[in-house]
Amino acid sequence: MNNEQFEPQQTPVKGGTGKRLLQYGLLYKKTIIIALIFLIIAVCAEIVGPLIAKRMIDQHISGINQTWYYVEEGTAEAVPYQGQWLVRQDKLETNAAVLGSAEFEQKGLTFTMVQDNGQRTDLTKEELYQFYKPEIKPIIHLSGLYLALLAVSAIFIYIQRLLLQNAANRIVQKLRHDVYAHTQRLPVKYYDHYAAGQIVSRVTNDTEAIRELYVGVIANFSMGIVYIVAIFGAIFVMDTTLGFITLPLIPILLLWIYVYRRYAAKYNRVLRAKLSEINGTVNESIQGMTIIQAFRKEEAMEKEFSELNSYYFKFQNKMLSLNSLTSHNLLNVIRNIIYVVVIVLFFTNQFAEAITVGLLFAYIDYLNRMFNPIVGIVNQLSNLEVARVSAERVFKLMDEPGMEVEEESMPRYRGDVAFNKVSFAYKDKEYVLKDINFAAQQGETIALVGHTGSGKSSILNLLFRFYDIEEGSITIDGVDIRNYSKQQIREHMGIVLQDPFLFTGTIASNVSLNNPDIPRERIEQALKDVGAYDMFMQLPDGLDTIVIEKGSTLSAGQRQLISFARALAYDPAILILDEATASIDTETEAMIQSALDVLKRGRTTFVIAHRLSTIRAADQILVLDRGVIVERGNHDQLMEQQGKYYLMYQLQAGTGAGTVPV
Incomplete structure (x- = not known):
């Protein structure tokens, strides 16, 4: 986990x-x-x-604790004291006449002047202020x-x-x-x-x-x-x-x-x-x-x-x-x-x-x-x-290897698909596909059947280039798909999965995936073609009905119909239906089956289906077993062979003609 x-x-x-x-x-x-x-x-x-x-x-607060010198009246920076004038040591000019000196001692808030002759005098607040007054402006x-x-x-x-x-x-x-x-x-x-x-x-x-x-x-x-x-x-x-x-x-x-x-x-x-x-x-x-x-x-x-x-x-x-x-x-x-x-x-x-x-x-x-x-x-x-x-x-x-997302488009290809000696393994040498060979022409429907793990989905994964092959080649219109970017190949492909994924938005936005090249008219036509337009228009907001994550407010059949319409709105040259009708009830399936028959015309369609009754009209049916194509042909041909396909069909039809591991 x-x-x-x-x-x-x-x-x-x-x-x-x-x-x-x-x-x-x-x-x-x-x-x-x-x-x-x-x-x-x-x-x-x-x-x-x-x-x-x-x-x-x-200089301005503790400067009073320096030595002071008595000078003549009119000396620069001199401070008056009891009729005499004193200048602080750091402000005394070199040519000034010095008449004596004094220093200050401080105990708490009391200042005492000590003369050079040893005489001591406590200063009043007014006298002390005279020594601090010149410093107020600089401060x-x-x-x-x-x-x-x-x-x-x-x-x-x-x-x-x-x-x-x-x-x-x-x-x-x-x-x-x-x-x-x-x-x-x-x-x-x-x-x-x-x-x-x-x-x-x-x-x-x-x-x-x-x-x-x-x-x-x-x-x-x-x-x-x-x-x-x-x-x-x-x-x-x-x-x-x-x-x-x-x-x-x-x-x-x-x-x-x-x-x-x-x-x-x-x-x-x-x-x-x-x-x-x-x-x-x-x-x-x-x-x-x-x-x-x-x-x-x-x-x-x-x-x-x-x-x-x-x-x-x-x-x-x-x-x-x-x-x-x-x-x-x-x-x-x-x-x-x-x-x-x-x-x-x-x-x-x-x-x-x-x-x-x-x-x-x-x-x-x-x-x-x-x-x-x-x-x-x-x-x-x-x-x-x-x-x-x-x-x-x-x-x-x-740093994980990725692929560059290219915006360059390519002309819509015909859709002639060919697998030539394709072998593939998800892990080294553990092959899930072995020497796969088949060709599908434009307008044909190819059905892939077989037991779980036989390689049906792997074929489609390779066609979509979700994985790249190491042995053999896959061509579209005769050109190896590796010659195109993955985005160019997928531009003209449409897919409908067994478990459709819907994004948060509306029914309309889930059909177009917010592609500006798909107008509202094409969205509506796609829903009409799959027979879902009238169903969704009965909702309070019609096609603008809000869809929450994974479309949990819609039924499985409704989600699948939106997925069908999404694929068709993009008008793909190759249409892939991977167990696309598995989540749809019989009545809904019958409703869209006739529409699909029309929509398949001109497109190469690949169908994976366990319900064999849905693929009777396929042009080719490929029966896979452990990664190998063991039978191929249309429905009538395979029934005449009375092989694996015959046994599976009889078993699903309920005739009890035989058993086969499915």
């Missing part, structure tokens, strides 16, 4: 997963480059903030600049995210379109080995995981890398020693990513494979719910699903443990260790006079800012691994 089993080591898809994801990203490289430029501008604007704060603290200007830079950063970050996520959505839209388009190119035999839910999981769940790669992972990684590089640059510009103290964060982060990916990749492969199997099981259960309930298999199906679910739960817990172990809490520990080291060095004066309060504030601010993008990167590691494994699965599907 579940064909897609987990393989610990999957063969890498050709071209490399990362390279192919990059190729999709390059489709919108202009948008991405513009977004990255906007990101760099935003980060630079934001990174200037702590430098402004450092300047405000060191306001710097604060305004800081707010302006924050606004610029916010605007550019918004535009950057908008551009990047728009590009990401377009990339995944293109990828999902390519994956779905490739499913249309895959041969029918591919779908024989996979449950529908497993393929659906790749087109939906796996591409959605890849979307998160472009929308979340790349956005966070690009932003994080730009932030980290910019902040490290700013720290080294402020103080080289602090830069080297912080530098070990880079190898720690790289080691962290390496260890996480090593284990996460293994777990995610299991999770994606099992999720695909779960989807396949659910899809299969829904499709076969009638059988499940009819045979009371609810508990068995629930048990099977529970086993898959438990296995999935087990590995989800492993991923949870891994994520918890390598969560951002570990980053907080590392950050706090760096804080302790820097603060201890600061208070033990290991930095001499190089580290100021403003520099320490800016460094801690930068460190906090740097850890936010690092946390963002770490939190996206799980999404990165999920996306990478999902991409492997998607590209593995896309």
